[in-house]
Amino acid sequence: KQEVTQIPAALSVPEGENLVLNCSFTDSAIYNLQWFRQDPGKGLTSLLLIQSSQREQTSGRLNASLDKSSGRSTLYIAASQPGDSATYLCAPGGSNYKLTFGKGTLLTVNP
Amino acid sequence: NAGVMQNPRHLVRRRGQEARLRCSPMKGHSHVYWYRQLPEEGLKFMVYLQKENIIDESGMPKERFSAEFPKEGPSILRIQQVVRGDSAAYFCASSPARKNTEAFFGQGTRLTVV
Numbered sequence: 329k330q331e332v333t334q335i336p337a338a339l340s341v342p343e344g345e346n347l348v349l350n351c352s353f354t355d356s357a358i359y360n361l362q363w364f365r366q367d368p369g370k371g372l373t374s375l376l377l378i379q380s381s382q383r384e385q386t387s388g389r390l391n392a393s394l395d396k397s398s399g400r401s402t403l404y405i406a407a408s409q410p411g412d413s414a415t416y417l418c419a420p421g422g423s424n425y426k427l428t429f430g431k432g433t434l435l436t437v438n439p
Numbered sequence: 440n441a442g443v444m445q446n447p448r449h450l451v452r453r454r455g456q457e458a459r460l461r462c463s464p465m466k467g468h469s470h471v472y473w474y475r476q477l478p479e480e481g482l483k484f485m486v487y488l489q490k491e492n493i494i495d496e497s498g499m500p501k502e503r504f505s506a507e508f509p510k511e512g513p514s515i516l517r518i519q520q521v522v523r524g525d526s527a528a529y530f531c532a533s534s535p536a537r538k539n540t541e542a543f544f545g546q547g548t549r550l551t552v553v
Binding site: 332336339362364369371372373396417419421423424425426427428429430431432 | 470472478480481482483484487494495498530532534540541542543544545546547549
């Protein structure tokens with residue numbers, strides 16, 4: 329059974345800081361891994377999708393890496409902004425491409 | 440191309456009533472997934488459907504819950520005889536009929552059982 333852990337559970341940083349969110353998963357037999365953001369009371373917005381054969385993906389100020397063999401992924405956010413404040417969720421995709429979610433990292437970027 | 444549409448956004452039901460949650464996938468997507476987010480918990484997989492077929496229902500409670508994705512129309516998650524513990528946010532995701540593709544989520548239906 330896949331289990332996903334995200335560290336830290338909460339993070340508060342000043343605007344402009346670069347930061348790293350960590351995700352670890354127990355079953356390395358995954359097809360892909362997605363990072364999402366969730367704003368309070370809202371749905372999930374997909375940020376990045378990494379295929380199992382890839383090492384990293386970049387989109388704007390976001391960079392996600394994947395080390396499938398060690399069961400780890402990181403999300404790097406450069407030059408953080410207050411609008412980045414949200415909960416960030418990591419979700420490896422397993423059999424039938426269903427996603428297993430961690431509890432997320434609650435990010436607060438202070439102006 | 441509209442995103443994944445879920446309705447209603449908020450639903451209040453009394454204990455013992457039925458709840459019907461609807462999900463229209465993105466255009467061209469034939470795979471639908473339902474997830475549940477209980478208060479203070481992460482999202483949990485419930486069921487995976489393709490048109491007219493349930494592919495994986497390993498996350499569905501054995502009683503009172505059912506799901507369908509008919510040939511025409513939205514996917515429906517049905518909860519019979521709701522109890523307070525069913526109060527949660529229910530999210531639907533869709534993806535195209537290809538492997539290793541991105542899943543797109545709807546805004547969710549927040550069910551409150553009173």
